[in-house]
Amino acid sequence: MDKFTTITGVAAPMPLVNVDTDMIIPKQFLKTIKRTGLGVNLFDEMRYDQQGNEIPDFVLNQPAYREAQILVAGDNFGCGSSREHAPWALLDFGIRCVIAPSFADIFFNNCFKNGILPIVLPQDQVDVLMADAKKGANARMTVDLEAQTVTTSDGQSFGFEVDPFKKHCLLNGLDDIGLTLEQVSAIDAFEAKASAQRPWV
């Protein structure tokens, strides 16, 4: 997993609530057995018409946002299925950070496993960032994970909360499995105790 420390980049505005994982990556692209290559199909049915031509109005097709690294969105972003293809597609496109008033639980967790930082901010602050994002390619936001701040192109800064363990893993690009396996003796001990107490499991 790539580390996440600080990024400065273009933020794309997507002022929609309930952006679901079927929108982010439609099911026909879940047939892959790889994690990469999904960026071209990110938001596929919003981004391309049925003939596969780009829909010019869609935000990521606009010249200002084709290189966006940050997405600013509405409530309950990432709702729906558990498909990790959603953060894989965002990452493959180049999005490293999504900012919204709220996220769906599974999507939120999946982001951290892939070096993407989901940031929850109150609606009024998201509104400010959304307005900043709408200014286009010259308005570059800065996200600093160490300091836990988002700063707009004109210098307005907002602090955000992040789980300390998740922050530590993102800052250092750590693999969860490796960390958990350091506790293998605790897992062994738990299994021994549980199989005595609940042998039917």
Add this chain to the structure above:
Amino acid sequence: MTAPRTLYDKIWDDHVVHQSEDGTCLLYIDRHLVHEVTSPQAFEGLRMAGRKVRAPEKTIAVPDHNVPTTWDREKGIDNEESRIQVDALDKNARDFGINYYPVSDIRQGIVHIVGPEQGWTLPGMTVVCGDSHTATHGAFGSLAHGIGTSEVEHVLATQTLIQKKSKNMKVEITGKLRPGVTAKDITLSVIGKTGTAGGTGYVIEYCGEAIRDLSMEGRMTVCNMAIEGGARAGLIAPDEKTFEYVKGRPHAPKGAAWEAALAYWKTLFTDEGAHFDKVVTIRGEDIAPVVTWGTSPEDVLPITDVVPAPESFAGGKVEAARRSIDYMGLTPGMKLTDIKVDAVFIGSCTNGRIEDLRAAAEVLKGKKLAPGVRGMVVPGSGLVRLQAEEEGLADIFKEAGFEWRLAGCSMCLGMNPDQLAPGERCAATSNRNFEGRMGRGGRTHLMSPVMAAAAAITGHLTDVREVLAETV
């Protein structure tokens, strides 16, 4: 004396392997269900790191999302990518020695139907799967939730998950349901009331007389859609119905182990005075047969209502409602019962169990699909299909003009060829009405099996109570 605990607290406490100072826990996983779509990258990760599956005997795999549901499926899968995914699961199950129900096995079906059916799902367990509808298993009083592929790999390698505890939410459905109102109407009505993000950060315990009165099938329908309300999991305390359902299933405990299990399971309830962070109460009598009109499961209304005006909402929902109504090809103010359908889909992990098929067949008995409407019934497992055939339900569906299919996820997410065409409108017993969910441009109205059956007969969204009244 220990403080009173909720059912969720109890299951959580019994599975904590390790707790860090910041509250992050390593949680032990009792059952890991696996399907072909969200697992290939996880097994690949294990191979690359030279890791094994830690507890293959607690890991159960079944292909369901991609598999064809047509009767000629033994000839193989036409779509190359789908075939590669199912073949990969075959190989991974073999290589890593996990329990497996291949497409050719009569027990194959939707993972959330197979798990309970085979007795893998038991009260008090932690159950995960790389699929958001894992919440289904909460009906047994187990803590069950969906995970992403990285977490699938984590569970395969360590049999644990890194988790922080959610908050407790109680959803109580008091009193009795009225005729024509089902478990699906309960779960949709709860989402309609709390919204798709209303459960975010919570584990929901469903309780109350109307929940207790539900069969295990009905309880699974309710818990299945906890995720649509944003909750991490939904659960229901086990009772005699639960034990009766579990008893004798292939992987349920037997003999002395059964007695020991039963004694433990009977401790799985929320203590008097336990704290809930949020409480929602709905009177069972107030729940009507409902349908969705939009492209979010929270877009729920009683069938007697009309398509709402976007301006009647607040905040970002105004634009979302406008977009939904446009996508769904509706007009604000039109009666829901005036919405004509092109297709009817009965199946999915929400409503693909035997009781669902019985309920739909009861409405359809001696009736025909309305002219121009196509109907499809996809049983949730091979065993559900066999039982429905033995009970004569399959004949009722076929005589009504429905296609009778083999088990799989099918049209619910349209990963196999079972899809809607652009603009096609479907009365569906599935769980998501998202844009494009059942096929690009397809329009989905969620409802119960009896409501779907009623729409099949009339060709438009219909109040099942009127169809039932005519039959009497």
